[in-house]
Amino acid sequence: MTNNKMTHASAVREGLAEEMRRDPLVWALGEDLSTAHGGTSADQYRGLIDEFGEKRIVNTPISENTIMGAAVGAAVAGTRPVADLRMADFAMCAVDELVNQAAKIRYMFGGQARVPLVVRQAIGVRKGGAAQHSQSTEAWYIHTPGLVVVAPATAADAKGLMKSAIRADDPVVYMEHKDLWMAEGEVSEDPEELVEIGKASIMKSGSDLTLVSWSKMALLSLEAAKILEVDNISVEVINLRSLWPWDKDLVYKSVSKTGRLLVAQESVQVAGFGAEISADVTENLNDQLKTHVRRIGAPRTPVPYAETMENEYRVTTERIIEKVKELMS
Amino acid sequence: MKAKNSTNYPDRILEMYKTMTLIRAFEEIAEEAFDAGLVNGSIHQYIGEEAIGTAVCANLKRSDYILSNHRGHGHAIAKGADPEAMMKELLGREGGTSGGKGGSMHIADFSVGMLGANGVLADGLTMGVGAAQALVLREENAIVAVFVGDGTTNRGPFYEALNWAMIYKLPILFVCENNTYASSTATQTVTAGPGPVARAEAFGMPAFDVDGNDVCAVDEIAGTLIEKIRNGHGPHFLHARTYRIKGHISRDKMLYRPEGETEAHLVNEPLLKCKDWMIKNGIKQKEIDDISSMAYEQIKEALEAAKNAPFPDKTLTYTDVQDLGNPYLGGSS
Numbered sequence: 001m002t003n004n005k006m007t008h009a010s011a012v013r014e015g016l017a018e019e020m021r022r023d024p025l026v027w028a029l030g031e032d033l034s035t036a037h038g039g040t041s042a043d044q045y046r047g048l049i050d051e052f053g054e055k056r057i058v059n060t061p062i063s064e065n066t067i068m069g070a071a072v073g074a075a076v077a078g079t080r081p082v083a084d085l086r087m088a089d090f091a092m093c094a095v096d097e098l099v100n101q102a103a104k105i106r107y108m109f110g111g112q113a114r115v116p117l118v119v120r121q122a123i124g125v126r127k128g129g130a131a132q133h134s135q136s137t138e139a140w141y142i143h144t145p146g147l148v149v150v151a152p153a154t155a156a157d158a159k160g161l162m163k164s165a166i167r168a169d170d171p172v173v174y175m176e177h178k179d180l181w182m183a184e185g186e187v188s189e190d191p192e193e194l195v196e197i198g199k200a201s202i203m204k205s206g207s208d209l210t211l212v213s214w215s216k217m218a219l220l221s222l223e224a225a226k227i228l229e230v231d232n233i234s235v236e237v238i239n240l241r242s243l244w245p246w247d248k249d250l251v252y253k254s255v256s257k258t259g260r261l262l263v264a265q266e267s268v269q270v271a272g273f274g275a276e277i278s279a280d281v282t283e284n285l286n287d288q289l290k291t292h293v294r295r296i297g298a299p300r301t302p303v304p305y306a307e308t309m310e311n312e313y314r315v316t317t318e319r320i321i322e323k324v325k326e327l328m329s
Numbered sequence: 330m331k332a333k334n335s336t337n338y339p340d341r342i343l344e345m346y347k348t349m350t351l352i353r354a355f356e357e358i359a360e361e362a363f364d365a366g367l368v369n370g371s372i373h374q375y376i377g378e379e380a381i382g383t384a385v386c387a388n389l390k391r392s393d394y395i396l397s398n399h400r401g402h403g404h405a406i407a408k409g410a411d412p413e414a415m416m417k418e419l420l421g422r423e424g425g426t427s428g429g430k431g432g433s434m435h436i437a438d439f440s441v442g443m444l445g446a447n448g449v450l451a452d453g454l455t456m457g458v459g460a461a462q463a464l465v466l467r468e469e470n471a472i473v474a475v476f477v478g479d480g481t482t483n484r485g486p487f488y489e490a491l492n493w494a495m496i497y498k499l500p501i502l503f504v505c506e507n508n509t510y511a512s513s514t515a516t517q518t519v520t521a522g523p524g525p526v527a528r529a530e531a532f533g534m535p536a537f538d539v540d541g542n543d544v545c546a547v548d549e550i551a552g553t554l555i556e557k558i559r560n561g562h563g564p565h566f567l568h569a570r571t572y573r574i575k576g577h578i579s580r581d582k583m584l585y586r587p588e589g590e591t592e593a594h595l596v597n598e599p600l601l602k603c604k605d606w607m608i609k610n611g612i613k614q615k616e617i618d619d620i621s622s623m624a625y626e627q628i629k630e631a632l633e634a635a636k637n638a639p640f641p642d643k644t645l646t647y648t649d650v651q652d653l654g655n656p657y658l659g660g661s662s
Contacts, residue, residue: 027466055466061496063489069455070462070493076444077394077463100449101456108435109445110427111649148653170651197653245654 001190008158009042009181015159016045016082018191019166020052023080026166029058029067030084030120040086040122042181068094068119072101072171075117080166082118088137088175091121095140102171103146117172118165123151124177124216124266125314131302136215136267141173142244142276148197149243151175153218155185157241160195168197177216200247202254206236209260209324212251212277214240217266217315224320233328243273248280255281259290260327264320269297296323339610343620345387345544346603349379350624352403353600355412356575358628359402359419359433363579367636369421370432375403377542377574380599381506382407384547385474385567388555392471394442394460396453399434400506401446404476409441413631422638429641430649442471450481454490454503461499472500472558480511482525491532494564502551502558503529503566506541508573513585529566541569542599545606574598 038046071083263274386407418425437445457475
């Protein structure tokens with residue numbers, strides 16, 4: 001099997017199409033799925049309506065409660081829906097159906113039912129997106145028992161995680177970064193090439209410091225690590241890929257080696273997932289640490305609009321570099 | 330009460346009377362258990378509304394699905410759930426319908442197509458349309474019935490789900506049980522417009538009104554609508570007028586209710602109405618009394634069995650959360 005270069009949007013579309021060919025009970029629902037747009041203006045569903053028809057590529061009204069609720073009902077009734085809520089900001093309209101129903105049904109009904117669904121919701125600051133189109137809410141769902149949360153950083157991860165999410169019997173919150181939809185990467189043609197949920201990847205090996213991140217922030221972390229080589233600082237970059245469950249083994253192993261940990265996240269730092277990773281590592285690996293664990297994340301403000309303020313808000317490669325140097329000094 | 334021109338109709342009414350009595354017995358004995366401190370949570374009783382769930386489910390097959398709300402005991406029994414397992418669930422014991430993990434508000438029995446009572450109003454509607462979509466995708470010849478109350482017609486997802494059911498022409502019956510109270514508020518005082526039927530009709534959905542205390546009438550209209558749904562005519566809406574004889578929950582003192590209101594409704598309650606019909610149609614009083622005493626006997630035994638059942642092991646707290654990232658036993662992760 002060869003690799004093809006393609007965008008994240010196309011990679012996920014291929015992954016979905018492969019799973020739909022493999023299993024006739026896989027279907028997708030959401031706004032604009034069968035229009036010429038093919039999804040949230042990024043081709044995620046382009047052409048799928050022609051191959052799979054309107055019963056399996058369901059173009060829905062703007063009804064987030066029902067997009068999510070219907071996915072839950074259809075999942076307990078024996079199918080595997082992929083519900084697209086466009087942006088994490090809009091997905092808040094459907095938090096009830098996701099948190100009160102999808103996450104709880106298996107448990108509160110004593111294991112009588114499973115809820116095998118995927119819910120796509122895009123995260124990340126998109127230029128000019130402002131307060132309601134740029135939020136990253138992964139911590140909300142990591143905090144919710146019953147949910148699995150993934151956030152890919154590369155096109156290959158995007159495809160492989162979508163396939164694993166569809167095959168999982170748990171409800172999976174699939175958080176893709178809006179800036180990465182059109183970013184390109186190498187993607188396998190092999191329909192059985194999956195990315196295992198719960199397994200992180202090492203994007204760059206290093207010996208001085210472990211830099212843990214996910215989604216677009218993993219790419220910025222990698223960029224930072226490459227620049228830091230010039231200063232003879234050897235950073236190990238871990239791309240978590242999966243946030244719940246997260247790959248503690250790999251993070252522990254790396255921190256045991258480097259003795260230093262920085263977690264970089266795009267979302268609001270306060271009570272973010274970085275806090276959980278930092279606390280966990282501090283609790284469990286304290287004797288291995290050469291210095292305090294550090295975090296970098298967004299300030300606790302809404303995402304501003306004007307470029308000056310938006311840049312002030314963003315976690316950038318430069319800021320990551322600064323933080324690493326602080327830790328190394 | 331109306332009667333169908335069918336020779337075996339009295340038998341059908343007797344069967345439905347049995348179910349209604351079983352529900353009534355369950356609710357009354359569950360309240361006794363609650364008062365005795367045996368129920369860990371609260372219970373929402375279906376007393377006075379038994380005819381609706383009973384008659385709708387009498388027209389459903391085992392392979393059909395129902396979705397219920399917080400007042401779900403009657404729907405579960407009518408769809409065929411085991412009252413003993415339900416009583417164990419109320420008492421939080423081993424052998425409960427959800428193994429003691431859900432309680433009264435989360436009674437479910439997937440083996441009979443009862444996809445769950447629910448603690449959040451209107452979620453049965455959105456999940457119900459999804460279940461109907463799954464039936465279509467799986468090419469199953471089955472339908473979905475969703476039970477909601479009058480209060481739910483003021484939640485947004487009610488409208489989303491009705492619209493959704495119409496645009497995809499789904500095999501689903503919406504049953505609005507109008508018991509006049511939304512928690513402790515008289516629904517009429519917080520609801521604009523002419524009512525649920527008009528609201529459903531706004532979507533172009535065929536909608537009907539029925540005396541929900543008349544089991545024969547509900548049976549007749551539900552039978553007609555369900556047949557239409559089975560034959561591919563899309564969603565239908567049934568508004569059944571009734572009265573919640575008890576409070577919102579079992580410990581509700583009903584201070585908001587005008588004096589004498591409950592008593593005035595007792596003459597119209599569905600079991601009494603059904604009994605009158607049966608006597609007028611030649612069914613012997615003794616036969617009716619026997620049904621009643623058998624039902625109470627069965628539920629008393631269910632309560633005894635529940636009291637004697639062990640509590641679930643505390644380690645079960647950690648099971649059935651999720652496959653990936655399941656919590657460690659006793660840990661915080």
